[in-house]
Amino acid sequence: xxxxxxxxxxxxxxxxxxxEGARSGVTRAALKGYSILKEGGNALDAVEEAVTxxxxxxxxxxxxxxxxxxxxxVEMDAIIMDGKNLASGAVSAVKCIANPIKLARxxxxxxxxxxxxxxxxxxxxxxxxxPEIPGEKxxxxxxxxxxxxxxxxxxxxxxxxxxxxxVGAVAIDNEGNVACATSTGGLTNKLVxxxxxxxxxxxxxxxxxxxxxxxxxxxxxxMMKVVLARLxxxxxxxxxxxVDAADTALNYMKTRVGGLGGVIVVSNSGGWxxxxxxxxxxxxxVKDDQLQYxxxxxxxxxxxxxxxK
Amino acid sequence: xxxxxxxxxxxxxxxxxxxFAERSILGVKNAVKNGxxxxxxxxxxxxxxxxxxxxxxxxxxxxxxxxxxxxADGYVELDAIIMxxxxxxxxxxxxxxxxxxxxxxxxxxxxxxPYVMLTGTGANQFAEKLGIPQVPVEELVTDHAKAEWEQxxxxxQTVKSLFNxxxxxxxVGAVAIDCEGNMACATSTGGITNKMVxxxxxxxxxxxxxxxxxxxxxxxxxxxxxxIMKVTLARLxxxxxxxxxxxxxxxxxxxxxxxxxxxxxxxxxxxxxxxxxxxVEAFLQVKLQRKLQILLFTIWRGESMDGEEL
Numbered sequence: 001x002x003x004x005x006x007x008x009x010x011x012x013x014x015x016x017x018x019x020e021g022a023r024s025g026v027t028r029a030a031l032k033g034y035s036i037l038k039e040g041g042n043a044l045d046a047v048e049e050a051v052t053x054x055x056x057x058x059x060x061x062x063x064x065x066x067x068x069x070x071x072x073x074v075e076m077d078a079i080i081m082d083g084k085n086l087a088s089g090a091v092s093a094v095k096c097i098a099n100p101i102k103l104a105r106x107x108x109x110x111x112x113x114x115x116x117x118x119x120x121x122x123x124x125x126x127x128x129x130x131p132e133i134p135g136e137k138x139x140x141x142x143x144x145x146x147x148x149x150x151x152x153x154x155x156x157x158x159x160x161x162x163x164x165x166x167v168g169a170v171a172i173d174n175e176g177n178v179a180c181a182t183s184t185g186g187l188t189n190k191l192v193x194x195x196x197x198x199x200x201x202x203x204x205x206x207x208x209x210x211x212x213x214x215x216x217x218x219x220x221x222x223m224m225k226v227v228l229a230r231l232x233x234x235x236x237x238x239x240x241x242x243v244d245a246a247d248t249a250l251n252y253m254k255t256r257v258g259g260l261g262g263v264i265v266v267s268n269s270g271g272w273x274x275x276x277x278x279x280x281x282x283x284x285x286v287k288d289d290q291l292q293y294x295x296x297x298x299x300x301x302x303x304x305x306x307x308x309k
Numbered sequence: 310x311x312x313x314x315x316x317x318x319x320x321x322x323x324x325x326x327x328x329f330a331e332r333s334i335l336g337v338k339n340a341v342k343n344g345x346x347x348x349x350x351x352x353x354x355x356x357x358x359x360x361x362x363x364x365x366x367x368x369x370x371x372x373x374x375x376x377x378x379x380x381a382d383g384y385v386e387l388d389a390i391i392m393x394x395x396x397x398x399x400x401x402x403x404x405x406x407x408x409x410x411x412x413x414x415x416x417x418x419x420x421x422x423p424y425v426m427l428t429g430t431g432a433n434q435f436a437e438k439l440g441i442p443q444v445p446v447e448e449l450v451t452d453h454a455k456a457e458w459e460q461x462x463x464x465x466q467t468v469k470s471l472f473n474x475x476x477x478x479x480x481v482g483a484v485a486i487d488c489e490g491n492m493a494c495a496t497s498t499g500g501i502t503n504k505m506v507x508x509x510x511x512x513x514x515x516x517x518x519x520x521x522x523x524x525x526x527x528x529x530x531x532x533x534x535x536x537i538m539k540v541t542l543a544r545l546x547x548x549x550x551x552x553x554x555x556x557x558x559x560x561x562x563x564x565x566x567x568x569x570x571x572x573x574x575x576x577x578x579x580x581x582x583x584x585x586x587x588x589v590e591a592f593l594q595v596k597l598q599r600k601l602q603i604l605l606f607t608i609w610r611g612e613s614m615d616g617e618e619l
Contacts, residue, residue: 075431086539092403092509093428113508114535117404118429120386120507193431194424195403202516202541221425225397227516227544234548257397 002288003037005030005171006272007050009060009282011217011262019295021059022282027293029053030284031305033169043171043179043213044082044105050169051078051101051181058140062167063098065140066185068147069192074138076185077199078104083178083207083268090115092199096132097125101183106130115199143185150189166198168205168215170266178213178266180205180229187220196220202230211236212268218261218278225257232263242266242273250277312490314348316341318361320371321479321531332370340364344483354485354493354527355393355416362389362412362495365481369451373481374409376451377499379458380506385449387499388512389415394492394521401426401513405433407443412497414441415513426513457502480512482519482529494519494527494543501534510534516544525551 009026033050037043055063066074078100079090089108091100092115106128107116116124126132149155166184182205184198197203197220204220206229207213214229223229228249235245242265253259254277262276264283274283276297284293289305320337344361348354366374377385389411392399400419402411403426417439418427427435437443480498487493496519498512511534512518518534520543521527528543537543 069431088539092426093431111505111508112535113505113510114538115403115509115514116505116507117509118431118507120404120429120505123506191422191424191427191431192434193427193429194422195426195428200426200514200516201538202514202544206541221423224425224515225399227520227541230516230541230544 001172001174001176002270003034003043003046003171003173004266004270004272004285004287005033005037005046005050005169006264006266006274006285007033007054007169007283008167008215008217008262008264008274009054010166011260011276011278011281013278014280014282014295018059022295023293025054025057025059026282026284027291028057029167029169030286030291030293033171034286034305037171037173040174042175043173043177044080046171046173047169047179047181048080048101048105050171051167051183052099054167055099055101055183058142060167061185062183063100063185064138065143066138067188068139068143069186069190069194071192072139072144072147073135073192074143074185075190075192076100076183077195077204078181078183079199079201079205080104080108080181081179081201081205081207081213082108083180083209083213086208088114088201090199090201091121092117092195093193094118094121094125096122096135096138097130098133098138101181103128103130104181104183114201117195117199118193143188146188166204166217168217168264170205170207170213170215170264170272172213172266172268172270176209176268178207178209178268180207180213180215182215182217184217197223197228200224202227204229206230206233208233209268212242213266214263216261216263217281218276219259222253222257222259223261225259226253228253228261228263232265236265236267242271243275246273246275250275253277312486312488314345314354314357314485314487316344316348316357316361316483316485318344318365318481318483319529319531320365320481329370336365336368336370339368340481340483344485348485348487351488353489354487354491355391357485357487358483358493358495359391359412359416361483361485362391362481362497363410366410366412366497371481372479372499373497374411374499375449376454377449378454378502379450380500380504380508382506383455383458384506385446385499386506386508387411387497388509388518389495389497390513390515390519391415391419391495392493392515392519392521392527393419394494394523394527397522399425399515401515402432403428403509403513404507405429405436407433407446407449408436408441409444409449412495415495417441425515428509429507454499454502461502480518480531482531484521484527484529486527490523492521492523492527494521494529496529496531498531511537511542514538516541518543520544520547522547
């Protein structure tokens with residue numbers, strides 16, 4: 001099996017001055033994940049590496065650079081899933097750690113559980129020796145600006161929904177195993193303790209070797225209502241291509257619950273898709289040593305991996 | 310307006326010790342009476358499932374609200390979900406403390422916020438803002454829950470032994486269809502004895518612990534949470550029903566088989582699901598193993614399943 005990785009840096013509105021940062025961020029993440037796959041590494045390691053790269057990148061709403069909750073703090077959700085055995089780990093409302101996706105992986109591998117939240121997740125992080133980071137270190141200037149702006153009396157809460165959320169990755173390795181990973185700071189100015197799709201298996205992501213793997217981004221509550229990741233895989237189980245399955249599900253989400261979003265898909269035969277109903281979604285994929293990426297609908301840049309290094 | 314209302318409740322899938330059997334049966338009967346009264350008066354399926362699950366949360370014999378099992382720290386942490394099949398709106402809470410009726414709080418999340426899920430400290434702060442009374446944990450803890458916690462210190466031990474023995478409680482839930490044909494589900498739990506602090510199971514995760522969609526049906530699940538999550542069980546069942554390839558019974562059967570295959574070893578086959586398809590027909594499908602019994606009670610067109618009138 002030729003390995004494939006697809007990553008996304010969030011669907012929504014990407015400000016013009018952030019576009020270049022988003023494009024280079026997703027390409028960097030995809031290349032990092034791909035180098036693991038190229039050396040025979042597994043899909044889980046590849047998606048974790050790609051998402052970690054974007055968590056560390058302040059251009060994205062995950063890890064450092066996460067949007068702030070109403071109290072001005074960073075509270076994060078993340079999920080990782082192994083298509084081989086449906087094992088999964090997730091964290092919700094976790095604070096003061098640099099890489100929630102790594103903690104999610106520890107939940108999967110070191111506990112009997114699938115989801116740890118809030119205070120319990122922090123206790124577990126401590127027990128695992130995950131370094132505690134002062135909350136302010138995760139706050140970027142940009143996030144603080146957006147947060148203060150949203151506190152102004154004339155701000156429009158409806159606008160909050162449009163900011164790009166979430167990063168994610170899906171991959172298939174040379175053994176044909178698929179995996180997904182998703183990580184986010186959530187909705188800007190959200191209520192403390194609000195959990196979106198990214199921590200919820202089937203909504204923020206899902207991976208099954210029998211079908212493929214998905215990571216989602218967009219309006220969290222809408223994705224939860226339609227259990228978006230799992231829905232796309234159902235369509236693929238019925239024989240739809242990744243592109244058709246993604247478009248059908250995104251369209252259903254728009255008509256049934258009025259929500260917009262984006263998804264990345266990899267099928268168990270090595271097919272892939274990056275589709276979105278929002279105006280923009282930063283995404284990148286590497287397959288056959290070829291890198292492709294874009295932000296706007298129809299925008300696809302192609303280059304070889306060697307050129308891109 | 311033409312649909313005969315139906316309500317199905319469950320008090321969990323587990324081996325019920327004799328001393329609890331009578332109380333458990335009374336408990337589900339009481340819950341279904343309360344819930345069905347709402348439907349009989351033309352009330353909504355959302356209200357009916359909330360009322361039914363509240364009754365089970367208030368009843369200390371079930372693992373939800375009062376009577377919830379304890380986490381590794383000996384504390385009570387609760388999860389719940391409620392979902393509206395007409396709009397797909399949902400409310401869920403995870404890891405909340407000191408609240409008697411998580412299902413009602415989940416309903417508030419649905420009705421009073423633009424969100425689907427609230428967790429932990431933030432959720433509790435919101436509850437305070439809403440004026441939901443805080444109850445001391447001692448009020449929620451029963452002697453039985455404490456004894457179970459002391460006996461099964463390691464979670465692994467819990468999973469391996471408790472689901473096959475007599476000393477475990479389980480999640481509660483309800484599904485309903487009202488006279489307007491609208492469907493709803495609700496599920497509530499204290500989780501599994503000795504779970505890690507902050508462990509969240511299937512119950513509040515939409516598509517796993519519950520799902521409702523007027524176009525297909527409503528499901529509430531109970532059993533080994535992690536296995537249920539791996540297969541997003543509630544959504545899986547409805548997907549099979551959408552295919553209309555088999556009856557509801559075999560949809561559930563197929564899903565249960567699949568769940569058992571990917572679940573923990575020894576396989577935990579006692580996931581109980583109640584689901585309500587469209588058109589109106591209630592089925593209960595259960596896989597029994599050794600001494601496990603399933604507690605449930607249904608009302609179909611006003612008569613109980615064994616023909617006795619309420």
